Amino acid sequence: MNLPGYYEFCCRVKIIAGHDALEKIPDALAYLRARTPMIVSDKGVAGAGLIDIVTSAIKDGVTIGAVADDVTPDSDLQVVHRLARLYREKRCDSLIAVGGGSVMDTAKGVNILISENADDLMKFSGANALKRALKPLIAIPTTAGTGSEVTLVAVVKDHERHLKMAFVSYFLLPDVSVLDSRMTLSLPPAITAATGMDALAHAVEAYTCLAKNPLSDAHALAAINLIGENLVRVTRDPGDKNGRLAMANAATLAGIAFSNSMVGMVHTLGHSAGSVCGVPHGVCMAILLPYGLEYNMHKNGHLTAELLFPLGGAQVYAATPEGERADKVIALVRRINEDLHEASGGRHPRFFREVVDREGKQMVPREKLPEIAKTALSDGSLFYNPEDLDYDDFLMVMETSWEGEPLERRKIKKG
Amino acid sequence: MFSPDRYEFFCPVKTNSGSRALEHLPFELDTMNATKPFVITSQKxxxxxxxxxxxxxxxxxGVTIGIFDGAPAAPGMKLIKELFTMYRDGGYDSLIAVGGGAVVDTAKILNIAVSGAPEDIERYAGSDLITKPLKPLVLVPTLSGTGYESSRYACIDTLSFSSCFLMPHLVVIDPRMIVFEDVETTAAASLVTLTHAVEVYTGPEKNPLSDSYAYAAIRFVMENLVSVIRDPRDGKGRLALVNAHNAAGCAFSNSTPGMAHRLGKAVGDACQLSWGLCMGILLPHILERQTSEDGYHIPGLLLPLAGFDVYAETPEHMKVQKAIGILYDFQRDLFEASRGAIVRSLKDAEVPEEMLRDIARKAAGRSSTGFDADVSLMVLEQAWKGK
Structure with a gap:
């Protein structure tokens, strides 16, 4: 087990998981001395009937003070203020966030305002500006991927002033995360695939990048194993409750792993492709993951090789000679993408040129690749990547991952 | 991989481990809104x-600290009351426990007092009776622990406490504090750790989160204990062992104590032996027994015990036997590395054979997990003879 010169690890979120975990929320709130939660969610989640499932699971045990199901797809300062007003008006005493990343971000922003009794969110931005516990926050993820139910970060955008505020504090961690298989049962195959690959990228980069530690490693290995066994299966068979719960566990484990070890170039380029072309984060992760592993191979191939055990299983690991294991892992990740492509009726893209929006229009035109490469240069996540990348390197990775060709190893500059 | 139908997991501990970790303490206290910590340690x-x-x-x-360096091996309520007065009069707002065992018990119990009132303490004895967070408690462990430091447990006099609020908020593992100890002390905490982690990993409450902590703990003990016993100058090994103690404490706090834990304690208490030594002797015998019982997950234990390669090349039907064999080999290696100090049977630990029946009855009486006196006796008899 690797023991680095120095590391930190922390995940103070209580995890309640199961096929009927939602029913435990009233007790969890009572334990936190709260009884009147406000539910924060978005239209998509409400439209899928998930808020109804949550409310009917908890309504006998608590008074639901308010339901705000109109969080925008991008967390927005105005919305945060409006929800804080609603919370105060309805005299709520806690928050239940039901949804994905932006719902979690919004709920965390609301929590800062109401707990600090503040009007100016900006005052609390940055690292460790919060000094005391906030109001009880329960997170219920509705995808199995982002891991934001266990992260200490929130991003809120001020669309009027074109500002992006980031908040980092252990006090932003939800008190409880509830993983219930019912929350992901209706997830369409393409979203199941992309979010699952997001979780895989978290765990793989946590294990293979520079800030790894023994506890993040243990969480990452467990996550990768669960994803290897379940992701393709649940994408093919969305009603597989056990597979859904296993994926929810995997996403949380991966979230804990990466938020305690940081990530690398897969995220660097993924962030850029997301911000330049609006490609969903999970899709970027799925496409870029094999390229990140290929690019760093000369630095961390021994770590990538180890991942054959959790990803491919003990038999594949034993049957593959040591020197071929890292390549086998990369081949397996590509294979998973192919399987997901097929299981989602072609909706899960394998390369950037395959990414289309709702109208079927290509989202990443080839001429945008230089801009993506340029944007990547200023992303902080590169710091923890084993090998350096300059503009040309980023562009090379983007071009090959656009085409769907493997990287030419001889072109990788070894620093 | 095993994914249970339902589970809960909670670990409030933040771990900072490695070079100059202590230098982060002023910053860490600030993030907890604490400015004046009270340090508790032993004379030693x-x-x-x-x-x-x-x-x-x-x-x-710029942080002022207070220091009490007289925590005795068996602290009593009188001491807690004195410390409460010192804490209150000194205007402290947080606790730092430096060391292991009784020092940490003292700090945990004192934390109940300073977060409320000293007369409250007895009221909170028992399981999960503390209902709100206590003051920030930092643990700076040494190698002289018992394996319980990071856990939800504390005891004083005849009272015992169990609450997640007793777990330290922050554990700072700094190599400068992990100085070497005698063989018995080093082995005791690490064998408690191994037992706890193995029982979490194989027990009926197994889940992927407690497994992650248990996995790290088992790997660290298996990779480092023999070499540290053989050569206590192995600083990196000592550091890994304390990391294991910490991880296992977190895992153990999320699980009902298993049979090796309970029987090991019962034998230790009855014969004035270290719990760790007894647990370490009993562990493989109990696993052998549990192999045929429902609800246990023994084959997978081979993975943290031996690593990917051995696990992958061992056929499915051989995994249990292999795992238990590795634990017996481990006992042998420890016996040899300690030149016979870490014994492999209860007989060699000088447990009188005629006491086994009584120990079995007592341990079964205490149990809430349904193992009876007959089974306990059978296991004790096997462990008495040894492999």
Whole structure:
């Protein structure tokens, strides 16, 4: 087990998981001395009937003070203020966030305002500006991927002033995360695939990048194993409750792993492709993951090789000679993408040129690749990547991952 | 991989481990809104200079610290009351426990008092009776622990406490504090750790989160204990062992104590032996027994015990046997590395054979997990003879 010169690890979120975990929320709130939660969610989640499932699971045990199901797809300062007003008006005493990343971000922003009794969110931005516990926050993820139910970060955008505020504090961690298989049962195959690959990228980069530690490693290995066994299966068979719960566990484990070890170039380029072309984060992760592993191979191939055990299983690991294991892992990740492509009726893209929006229009035109490469240069996540990348390197990775060709190893500059 | 139908997991501990970890303490206290910590340690640790390292870490930080370096091996309620007065009169707002065992018990119990009132303490004895967070408690462990430091457990006099609020908020594992100890002390905490982690990993409450902590703990003990016993100068090994103690404490706090834990304690208490030694002797015998019982997950244990390669090349039907064999080999290696100090049977530990029946009955009486006196006796008899 690797023991680095120095590391930190922390995940103070209580995890309640199961096929009927939602029913435990009233007790969890009572334990936190709260009884009147406000539910924060978005239209998509409400439209899928998930808020109804949550409310009917908890309504006998608590008074639901308010339901705000109109969080925008991008967390927005105005919305945060409006929800804080609603919370105060309805005299709520806690928050239940039901949804994905932006719902979690919004709920965390609301929590800062109401707990600090503040009007100016900006005052609390940055690292460790919060000094005391906030109001009880329960997170219920509705995808199995982002891991934001266990992260200490929130991003809120001020669309009027074109500002992006980031908040980092252990006090932003939800008190409880509830993983219930019912929350992901209706997830369409393409979203199941992309979010699952997001979780895989978290765990793989946590294990293979520079800030790894023994506890993040243990969480990452467990996550990768669960994803290897379940992701393709649940994408093919969305009603597989056990597979859904296993994926929810995997996403949380991966979230804990990466938020305690940081990530690398897969995220660097993924962030850029997301911000330049609006490609969903999970899709970027799925496409870029094999390229990140290929690019760093000369630095961390021994770590990538180890991942054959959790990803491919003990038999594949034993049957593959040591020197071929890292390549086998990369081949397996590509294979998973192919399987997901097929299981989602072609909706899960394998390369950037395959990414289309709702109208079927290509989202990443080839001429945008230089801009993506340029944007990547200023992303902080590169710091923890084993090998350096300059503009040309980023562009090379983007071009090959656009085409769907493997990287030419001889072109990788070894620093 | 095993994914249970339902589980809960909670670990409030933040771990900072490695070079100059203590230097982060002023910052860490600030994030917990604490400005004046009260340090509790033992005379032994103060004498060997460990407190000086703590004082140095606060130099230039502007933080005032108070130090009590007289925690005895068996603290009593009278001491807690004295410490409460010192804490209150000194205007402290947080606790730092430096060391292991009784020092940490003292700090945990004192934390109940200073977060409320000293007369509250007895009221909270028992399981999950503390209902709100206590003051920030930092643990700076040494190698002289018992394996319980990071856990939800504390005891004083005849009272025992169990609450997640007793777990330290922050554990700072700094190599300068992990000075070497005698063989018995080193082995005791690490064998408690191994037992706890193995029972979490194989027990009926197994889940992927407690498994992650248990996995790290088991790997660290298996990779480092024999070499540290053989050569206590192995600083990296000592550091890994304390990391294991911490991880296992977190895992163990999320699980009902298993049979090796309970029987090991019962034998230790009855015969004035270290719990760790007894648990370590009993563990493989109990696993052998549990192999045929429902609800246990023994084959997968081979993975943290031996690593990917051995696990992958061992056929499915051989995994249990292999795992238990590795634990017996481990006992042998420890016996040899300690030149016979870490014995492999209860007989060699000088447990009188005629006491086994009584120990079995007592342990079964205490049990809430349904193992009866007959089964306990059978296991004890096997462990008495040894492999």
């Amino acid at each position: 640790d103060a004498r060997r200079g460990l407190v000086d390292v703590i004082i140095d870490a606060f130099k230039d930080s």
